[in-house]
Amino acid sequence: MIGLLVAAPLLGAAVLLCGGRHLNRTGHWLGTALAGVSFVLAAVLFVDMLGRPGDDRALHQHLYSWVPVGGFQADIAFQLDQLSMTFVLLITGVGTLIHLYSVGYMEHDNRRRRFFGYLNLFLAAMLLLVLADNFLLLYVGWEGVGLASYLLIGFWQHKPSAATAAKKAFVVNRVGDAGLAIAIFLMFTTFGTFAFGPVLANAEEATQATLTGIGLMLLLAACGKSAQVPLQSWLGDAMEGPTPVSALIHAATMVTAGVYLITRSGAIFNAAPDAQTAVVVVGAVTLLFGAIIGCAKDDIKKALAGSTMSQIGYMVLAAGLGPIGYAFAIMHLVTHGFFKAGLFLGAGSVMHGMNDEVDMRKYGGLRKYMPVTFVTFGLGYLAIIGFPGLSGFFSKDAIIEAAFAKGGTQGWILGAVTLLGAAITAYYMTRVMLLTFFGEKRWQPDERGNEPHPHESPKTMVIPMVVLAFGSVFAGGLFKFNDAFVNWLRPVTSFEHGHPPIGVAAITTLTVVVLLIGVAAAWLQYGRRPVPVVAPRGSLVTRAARRDLLQDDFNHVVLVRGGEHLTRSLVYVDNKLVDGAVNGTAAAFGGLSGRMRRVQNGFARSYAVSMFGGAALLVAATLLMRAV
Amino acid sequence: MNPANYLYLAALLFTIGAFGVLIRRNAIVVFMCVELMLNAANLTLVAFSRMHGNLDGQIMAFFVMVVAAAEVVVGLAIIVMLYRSRHSASVDDASLMKL
Numbered sequence: 001m002i003g004l005l006v007a008a009p010l011l012g013a014a015v016l017l018c019g020g021r022h023l024n025r026t027g028h029w030l031g032t033a034l035a036g037v038s039f040v041l042a043a044v045l046f047v048d049m050l051g052r053p054g055d056d057r058a059l060h061q062h063l064y065s066w067v068p069v070g071g072f073q074a075d076i077a078f079q080l081d082q083l084s085m086t087f088v089l090l091i092t093g094v095g096t097l098i099h100l101y102s103v104g105y106m107e108h109d110n111r112r113r114r115f116f117g118y119l120n121l122f123l124a125a126m127l128l129l130v131l132a133d134n135f136l137l138l139y140v141g142w143e144g145v146g147l148a149s150y151l152l153i154g155f156w157q158h159k160p161s162a163a164t165a166a167k168k169a170f171v172v173n174r175v176g177d178a179g180l181a182i183a184i185f186l187m188f189t190t191f192g193t194f195a196f197g198p199v200l201a202n203a204e205e206a207t208q209a210t211l212t213g214i215g216l217m218l219l220l221a222a223c224g225k226s227a228q229v230p231l232q233s234w235l236g237d238a239m240e241g242p243t244p245v246s247a248l249i250h251a252a253t254m255v256t257a258g259v260y261l262i263t264r265s266g267a268i269f270n271a272a273p274d275a276q277t278a279v280v281v282v283g284a285v286t287l288l289f290g291a292i293i294g295c296a297k298d299d300i301k302k303a304l305a306g307s308t309m310s311q312i313g314y315m316v317l318a319a320g321l322g323p324i325g326y327a328f329a330i331m332h333l334v335t336h337g338f339f340k341a342g343l344f345l346g347a348g349s350v351m352h353g354m355n356d357e358v359d360m361r362k363y364g365g366l367r368k369y370m371p372v373t374f375v376t377f378g379l380g381y382l383a384i385i386g387f388p389g390l391s392g393f394f395s396k397d398a399i400i401e402a403a404f405a406k407g408g409t410q411g412w413i414l415g416a417v418t419l420l421g422a423a424i425t426a427y428y429m430t431r432v433m434l435l436t437f438f439g440e441k442r443w444q445p446d447e448r449g450n451e452p453h454p455h456e457s458p459k460t461m462v463i464p465m466v467v468l469a470f471g472s473v474f475a476g477g478l479f480k481f482n483d484a485f486v487n488w489l490r491p492v493t494s495f496e497h498g499h500p501p502i503g504v505a506a507i508t509t510l511t512v513v514v515l516l517i518g519v520a521a522a523w524l525q526y527g528r529r530p531v532p533v534v535a536p537r538g539s540l541v542t543r544a545a546r547r548d549l550l551q552d553d554f555n556h557v558v559l560v561r562g563g564e565h566l567t568r569s570l571v572y573v574d575n576k577l578v579d580g581a582v583n584g585t586a587a588a589f590g591g592l593s594g595r596m597r598r599v600q601n602g603f604a605r606s607y608a609v610s611m612f613g614g615a616a617l618l619v620a621a622t623l624l625m626r627a628v
Numbered sequence: 629m630n631p632a633n634y635l636y637l638a639a640l641l642f643t644i645g646a647f648g649v650l651i652r653r654n655a656i657v658v659f660m661c662v663e664l665m666l667n668a669a670n671l672t673l674v675a676f677s678r679m680h681g682n683l684d685g686q687i688m689a690f691f692v693m694v695v696a697a698a699e700v701v702v703g704l705a706i707i708v709m710l711y712r713s714r715h716s717a718s719v720d721d722a723s724l725m726k727l
Contacts, residue, residue, distance in 0.1 A: 600722030601723070603719075603720055603726070604658075604719045604722070604723075605651075605653075605720065608649050608650055609650055612646060612650065
């Protein structure tokens with residue numbers, strides 16, 4: 001039953017990718033249907049799981065032994081517990097909606113069948129990732145989603161920028177993957193296995209240094225997949241892919257794999273406080289980093305990408321807080337899945353109506369032309385900034401409380417960072433909203449005289465947006481009601497109530513206040529006065545933020561140049577030292593033999609001298625030895 | 629007479645022979661010097677035989693003589709051929725085998 005969850009989209013991928021041309025007309029519906037099958041199966045399993053008591057909900061299924069070699073036991077085995085279930089529902093649910101949306105969005109693309117094949121491949125890999133019951137199988141899914149992400153970012157490979165972005169994402173992800181591989185090696189040498197059960201149960205028996213090492217390597221892996229500092233640079237460029245891809249992979253599901261990994265390995269992090277601190281720091285830095293980038297981007301998708309980075313920063317931070325944060329990290333992950341997917345689909349809908357224009361400065365006043373997109377995007381907007389009563393409010397507020405509850409100076413710093421992040425989130429999202437849907441229209445005919453005619457998108461695109469908007473509005477409240485979500489996850493991630501140094505009500509009030517400040521600041525800048533179509537030069541910080549806070553420049557200077565220098569010096573060492581030693585030895589022997597050759601002069605008498613000399617030497621040596 | 633004197637004589641003969649091999653150019657003379665050294669060795673063998681009172685050394689001397697005779701046959705043939713082709717019996721002229 002659990003295997004079928006993975007098998008359905010995998011079958012879809014195989015059929016669509018191998019099926020050939022005659023599937024062109026039906027392929028997209030087949031892909032969508034199989035994603036739907038997966039979702040229905042997941043729902044059935046969910047209902048079944050609800051029928052059992054809390055501690056008895058995890059299901060295990062051993063499919064077959066993959067690599068049984070002596071002490072090395074790699075199994076294809078699945079584990080479906082509450083954490084996996086949450087992910088499976090999110091992945092298949094949002095995945096199905098986005099399949100549906102893509103039917104409309106990719107209508108004019110003649111490679112649509114292949115696109116759906118890749119989407120199905122992604123779903124299969126992602127489900128494998130969250131359903132695996134050991135780290136090795138998780139790694140298979142991990143690489144699978146990396147591959148699918150590469151294929152989908154570079155889907156419009158005729159654009160050099162898309163091909164480059166795909167390559168960049170792949171290479172940056174590879175750095176993180178190396179971390180995961182090393183973590184698995186360390187687990188195997190320490191615990192003799194990499195199945196979740198034994199590793200996590202015995203985590204505390206390992207030495208502190210080993211645990212910290214495993215934790216940091218897992219964090220590196222999470223940074224790569226979840227676009228956290230320092231491996232964040234690929235996410236912005238990944239927006240070159242079709243918008244449904246950005247919504248599904250680079251907002252709702254794949255980029256949250258890092259949060260899943262950290263939460264799943266919670267036992268290891270709990271026992272390694274140093275690694276945990278590193279997680280928190282990465283989360284806090286990324287949450288501000290992404291938010292600042294989001295403020296400066298004029299490309300609507302890149303602004304949303306910065307926001308994704310920032311929101312995942314919240315989740316990573318929460319996951320780094322330990323048992324007081326895991327549940328909230330996952331809760332924010334799910335609500336974020338709803339509203340960010342909704343926002344991306346809204347952005348796609350806007351682009352669809354605007355001839356694929358992405359520059360928000362050329363939008364303006366679209367609320368009259370696209371009412372449904374406006375409403376759904378608006379609800380997603382209210383959810384992400386944490387407007388009281390909507391999803392984002394409950395999940396983000398919980399994280400801010402947990403950050404304060406960390407205690408001590410750390411608690412205050414983290415609390416302040418999360419609050420600041422909330423203010424910046426409100427600022428940049430209001431900016432996106434105002435630039436896109438309010439003000440007067442700013443679009444003009446392009447060079448070929450095609451003036452965009454903004455219109456509402458087809459039904460297949462609108463329905464998913466509406467569904468996701470419902471999720472954005474109600475999911476948070478539903479999760480918060482009676483602490484339902486926390487209780488649901490408690491058997492897997494364990495949970496402790498945090499005790500913030502200031503009252504919960506005070507924190508909530510503060511959150512709302514900073515939210516209003518952010519909104520007001522954005523309104524003062526973009527709502528009150530007309531927006532210039534060409535971006536002003538801006539301050540130093542703005543310009544840096546437009547260049548993704550110089551992340552690529554940093555990578556270029558430090559890694560690319562550094563790498564070049566390293567290789568150049570290595571080549572130098574190779575040429576001079578290694579080759580020098582080899583060539584020197586050869587030359588020395590050559591020279592020596594040149595000299596030795598002169599002994600062989602062809603004169604019989606000189607040979608006779610050497611013979612006599614040798615014989616005399618032997619006799620002398622013999623006599624000497626006898627004397628001694 | 630003290631048999632050690634034979635040994636001194638043999639050493640003297642061997643030294644003369646060795647020097648002759650080293651310093652003379654004429655192949656015939658070099659050849660004769662080689663013979664001189666062989667016979668010096670024979671003399672020591674016979675002398676030792678006498679000193680030890682058994683015949684081993686004398687038998688050995690016969691062997692050496694037989695081998696020397698065979699060697700003279702081959703060596704003289706080579707020298708004659710060399711002289712015919714090069715009109716010289718100098719050992720230094722026959723240095724064609726060097727690199």
